[in-house]
Amino acid sequence: MDLSVNIGGIQLKNPVMTASGTFGYGEEYAPYVGLDKLGAIVVKGISLKPRPGNPPPRIVETTGGMLNSIGLENIGVDRFIGEKLPYLIDSGATIIVNIFGSSIEEYGDVANKLDDTHGISGLEINISCPNVKEGGIIFGSDPHMAFEVVNFVRQSTKLPLIIKLSPNVTDIAEIARSVQDAGADALSLINTIKGMAIDIETKTPKLANITGGLSGPAIKPIALRMVWEVARVTKIPVIGIGGIMNAYDALEFIIAGASAIQVGTANFVNPKATVDILSGIEKYLSDHRIGDIKSLIGTLSRE
Amino acid sequence: MDLSVNIGGIQLKNPVMTASGTFGYGEEYAPYVGLDKLGAIVVKGISLKPRPGNPPPRIVETTGGMLNSIGLENIGVDRFIGEKLPYLIDSGATIIVNIFGSSIEEYGDVANKLDDTHGISGLEINISCPNVKEGGIIFGSDPHMAFEVVNFVRQSTKLPLIIKLSPNVTDIAEIARSVQDAGADALSLINTIKGMAIDIETKTPKLANITGGLSGPAIKPIALRMVWEVARVTKIPVIGIGGIMNAYDALEFIIAGASAIQVGTANFVNPKATVDILSGIEKYLSDHRIGDIKSLIGTLSRE
Amino acid sequence: MHQMLSKILFNIEVSPTYYKMGIDCPEIASRAAPGQFIMVRVSNQLDPLLRRPFVIHRIQRANTGSYSQVEILYKIVGKGTEIMSEMKEYDDIDLLGPVGNGYKIDNNIRTAVLVGGGIGAAPLLSLAERIISQCSKLKSLILLLGGKGRADVLCVEEFERLGVEVRVATEDGSLEHRGLVVDLLLDYLESGDYSPGSSTHCFACGPDTMLKEVSKIIAEKGISCQISLESRMACAVGACLGCVVRTKAGGDVYKKVCKDGPVFDSNEIFWDESTTIG
Amino acid sequence: MHQMLSKILFNIEVSPTYYKMGIDCPEIASRAAPGQFIMVRVSNQLDPLLRRPFVIHRIQRANTGSYSQVEILYKIVGKGTEIMSEMKEYDDIDLLGPVGNGYKIDNNIRTAVLVGGGIGAAPLLSLAERIISQCSKLKSLILLLGGKGRADVLCVEEFERLGVEVRVATEDGSLEHRGLVVDLLLDYLESGDYSPGSSTHCFACGPDTMLKEVSKIIAEKGISCQISLESRMACAVGACLGCVVRTKAGGDVYKKVCKDGPVFDSNEIFWDESTTIG
């Protein structure tokens, strides 16, 4: 059975990846999962300088999901390279580094630093961050700004570029086409959906940051729809993300057009979620006598 | 205890309304709920001519929610007035009619017909429909088109106008301001979020229409965030909708800035949901010694 | 129609993956007719969210009125029915019902042919009981029952205890005739063991493919046939328009399975690949 | 750290809304230290979605190794704990653990003051057992226990059976001292019944407001104090960065309650109105 897929130049042994920010730097889940068994490990979003993140409370459970306002806390690209990358390389994992910045230049700088670093298979560019220079408008919510940032990062690195799209937009396919034109090698979607929860006793938001990003099975139908919308109009591989809890969910995304999938919130519920999903996919393929997972991608009929 | 609220000229005895399309024409739920006990009954969306709706399957359950692709099946405005309205008027309910059209003119025509009809307290305008003339772009996803349709309907009727906003947009506050400027008396949000589900055995969409609208508690955090975003930047009353299952949920929306709320999917789970929510709100008010619900609206602190 | 919390009297596995649940529920038992259904809330939490529909398998009324129960027969097919199978005696269960239109039973029926596929046997037991008690001219009551294997052939003894003649088909041949229940129907109609015309009625419940076949075969013989449909449901009260089925009045004239059905005259339905839940 | 399906041995109400659950779980029992916690998956469905954290109340190790259990003590506060309270003997429960850093117990402790508020008594029992078995120089082991009413004062007998001196405060005066547990701490420190300096240690668990007070009082006396914090958690393995608490190293230097804690030196924590779960 051939489970391998190629994501814009990154060869994955199978389509099951971890979603950025839900799997730490890999080592946290090593007691549960053989890191080298997965398609790839996507690490927590990294910026040029360390960032403290938002004040707590940072998470709150919702029906079938959770809100987080971690605020992209991370140790910065230098400490990542020095402290976290060696362990990951040793583990034998395929490593994808998720990066972000608050200006176009910062995106470029992080990408450039990682370009020279051994052991990294690709970058995932999180464009769901506010552009501080342009007054806080989210890069990923405007096709032109999205083009600009991807175009700039494209020139800063030779590594394969996966652009991670924000779902908080009217037309995600438009943004997708725009970053494809800017030189993206692949797309991943969706990031979290902006949401909120209120404590009715204190009359305060349940998150100190007021709003946060919704993830988990609650958002799966929305994510699946967006993956389908994007995969039909783009030529580069799409990675499906959003509420994938089990192999059935993963297969829905693959049939909708995703060449690979990422598992996020499910890791918290079941630390072995990724490997369980992988073996569930294998079982489906063998039950359905499908020899190569690539032949399942985008096979949705009645379109 | 004063539970009454005024929604853009419509006086409601309490803030608990039914959401369009989830409560039929009222009579379906009369065995469970005293229709005159609720703030208002919002009926299933009505168009100029009867519409058959989409082919089945039309619904599918998702985690904490459901997708529907009813396709706005309805009996048309004339049969509504002749066959359904008399019962509703007899019941003593406050009646709000949800309307839609596939062109600006059609919106105006329906509004105009209802303008002359006795017993209707207001109209709710569903702008989440594709504008057939303009090539299918959704009225509610573009601030200018939203302005146009509301402006036109405003001239077609003297009835109070509640504009129901679509969540499938980058910036819902922008649309809200736009329809406020066009003469809306109130806003209601959110309508369903576009989603999808796939049967991995048949490799077909679980809905015959491929995509559908997601509703239910899964979307509550998104709805609440949008209500908060809209209520802070508009002057007209806002009605909160989306995943409200119990009084706690309803109170979150009111604290976030909603002057009233609508209950949708919850009716299916608990046919007495509306009255249970109403008595839960009353209990909260009395426990917290709040004499007038209006003093609770928009009291979120730490903004 | 009522919504209530009722006590479970028993919940037993009657065949692998098939369960029978008895519920102490006079409100429903006193009103329900064969073919009507109930909506079960399987959890207090919000996953699974929607109620699940189950047709009434049996209605037991006490003369004194102090005790009367409804029974449902169900198959584990997903998470909702899985949760139900774990419920215990004395547990509370949240019900809505009775819902929908049941079978219309003509008092003058002489011959009744019941056709059930798998879990489709469920409504036929209370139907058989009602036919027996209501149709004084009844001469012949026959049940054709099909299933994949012997485990899917349900309630044969209960039917026989009522005096119903039961013929069985299994796809794997593990019980009686190897083949489909429609084979049994064709045989039966061939044999001519029935009085043609309006005194013979057919009642069928089972998978769509079976119902479609049965409808076709029966229509050719000019016998009236009532079928019990399934559809994905949300409200079950006719409000959401989610459960519709195409009718012959036109490809886009729909009826609501919950309110106009779930029992329909087989001539009404327009069969295509996406009828109801497909 | 392990994830496993374990058997529930008992699940009993010990006081209104407070339950004690025993779980047959040698993997955790053999490794766990006082102050560590487990993550419980309360349902197989997706609502509630996240695991719930519970500190280890007691560890029972069998000499033979054939049987060893952990106990948790919990209060019903929401839907997750509500579901747990309905679990029965022999039911399976999905656990992750042991998680986090427990109490650091100095072998030279002479006086140990345990301060518990409400459900905060939970970790103190295994802690008391460990102190007794580990600290050969121990002279005095005292527990100050507070609660709203008598129903919130937990496990007094269990502690007394270990020889711990227990003093109780209730806000409504329904048991012993009317007032807060911090009153008891002030009295105790006033009385000077302890050897000042490094041989006295304080361990506290309870609501944030109590911990904040205790930390302040203890700091003034120069006694070392370990506190056990709560926070909303998702992963419990240090991956999501959701559970952080502010530290004194600066308003925006955070530590992870799940991985750096849940037990912290009270001097580390920066208290403000939004510390952890507030």
Ligand SMILES: Cc1cc2nc3c(=O)[nH]c(=O)nc-3n(C[C@H](O)[C@H](O)[C@H](O)COP(=O)(O)OP(=O)(O)OC[C@H]3O[C@@H](n4cnc5c(N)ncnc54)[C@H](O)[C@@H]3O)c2cc1C
């Ligand atoms: C009027 C009516 C009467 C029925 N009577 C019986 C009965 O007596 N015994 C019995 O075993 N089954 C009966 N069914 C089917 C039964 O409702 C489904 O098997 C059940 O809802 C599956 O739930 P689940 O959570 O186990 O499966 P899931 O697959 O987890 O269900 C997911 C969703 O699909 C819906 N769904 C799945 N299968 C069906 C189906 N066949 N029909 C309608 N909705 C479905 C569920 O309601 C739910 O919303 C009846 C259905 C209808 C419409």
Ligand SMILES: Cc1cc2nc3c(=O)[nH]c(=O)nc-3n(C[C@H](O)[C@H](O)[C@H](O)COP(=O)(O)OP(=O)(O)OC[C@H]3O[C@@H](n4cnc5c(N)ncnc54)[C@H](O)[C@@H]3O)c2cc1C
């Ligand atoms: C390390 C640690 C150890 C704990 N030990 C115990 C214990 O031994 N006994 C006990 O009764 N309780 C303990 N708690 C608190 C316990 O986890 C919560 O009471 C429980 O999660 C509430 O779940 P619920 O579904 O009943 O409440 P809900 O209000 O429905 O919970 C909703 C959400 O908020 C979170 N939450 C609610 N209250 C708390 C809280 N106090 N701390 C953290 N998260 C919370 C839940 O995990 C969930 O995500 C501990 C918490 C932590 C962090």
Ligand SMILES: Cc1cc2nc3c(=O)[nH]c(=O)nc-3n(C[C@H](O)[C@H](O)[C@H](O)COP(=O)(O)O)c2cc1C
């Ligand atoms: C706690 C948490 C932290 C996250 N951090 C990041 C991040 O740093 N960068 C990023 O691109 N996405 C981040 N995400 C988004 C996830 O990678 C993923 O896109 C999202 O959670 C949807 O997938 P899921 O429903 O499977 O969790 C984070 C999500 C969660 C829940």
Ligand SMILES: Cc1cc2nc3c(=O)[nH]c(=O)nc-3n(C[C@H](O)[C@H](O)[C@H](O)COP(=O)(O)O)c2cc1C
């Ligand atoms: C079955 C169904 C039919 C609906 N029909 C309409 C409609 O005709 N017009 C409309 O404006 N909204 C319609 N809606 C949207 C609801 O009114 C509501 O905005 C949405 O369901 C979110 O609320 P909820 O989560 O409480 O259900 C429908 C929703 C459902 C579930």
Ligand code: FES
């Ligand atoms: S299930 Fe709602 S109309 Fe039938």
Ligand code: FES
């Ligand atoms: S709970 Fe995830 S880092 Fe602590």
